[in-house]
Amino acid sequence: SGGPLVAADGTVLGVNTSGLANGAAITIPADIAWRTAETLAKHGRIKRGYLGIRSQTVEVSAAAQKALKREQGTGLLIVGVENDSPASQGGFIVGDILVAVAGVPVLHHDELFTRLNGDVAGKSTPIEILRGGQPQTVNVKVGER
Known part of the structure; x- marks a missing residue:
């Protein structure tokens, strides 16, 4: 589960997630999240x-x-x-x-x-x-x- 990490001015800084094996929470930076979403929309998968x-x-x-x-x-x-x-x-x-x-x-x-x-x-x-x-x-x- 997770949600956006938002600055006081409303800027989205990242996406919080607790998806790690040990349940630890991390924040995926917004630029990486957007780039990943664009790649998924364009190719249907992440090209490595x-x-x-x-x-x-x-x-x-x-x-x-x-x-x-x-x-x-x-x-x-x-x-x-x-x-x-x-x-x-x-x-x-x-x-x-x-x-x-x-x-x-x-x-x-x-x-x-x-x-x-x-x-x-x-x-x-x-x-x-x-x-x-x-x-x-x-x-x-x-x-x-």
Whole structure:
């Protein structure tokens, strides 16, 4: 069960739910709830995209930020690429740093998951990486689960 979490001015901040296994209550932020509702209305299900990588958050050097022509303090260092995955088919290699999906900077794992879900799942999508400190854009058909 649950209901809206509303600010004093009437703005909906999120949706409360007690649906966790231990009965703990959480609030789903309003932007995520709306995005999920729109995806369900459009596709009838939630499309989950994946690349087939293992990654960890790393700092992006000042020189790499200059090459990117933007300030971006972190990205995702690729530490593993699954065989026959969208990432391997796109040419990703261990050591690449993923910095953007579809032109939107990716600073940490949560942002990558958000960018891969929805409309890009199953479609060719530009993914920006740093390889040897130099930016490259690779079009990858994002896998769908």
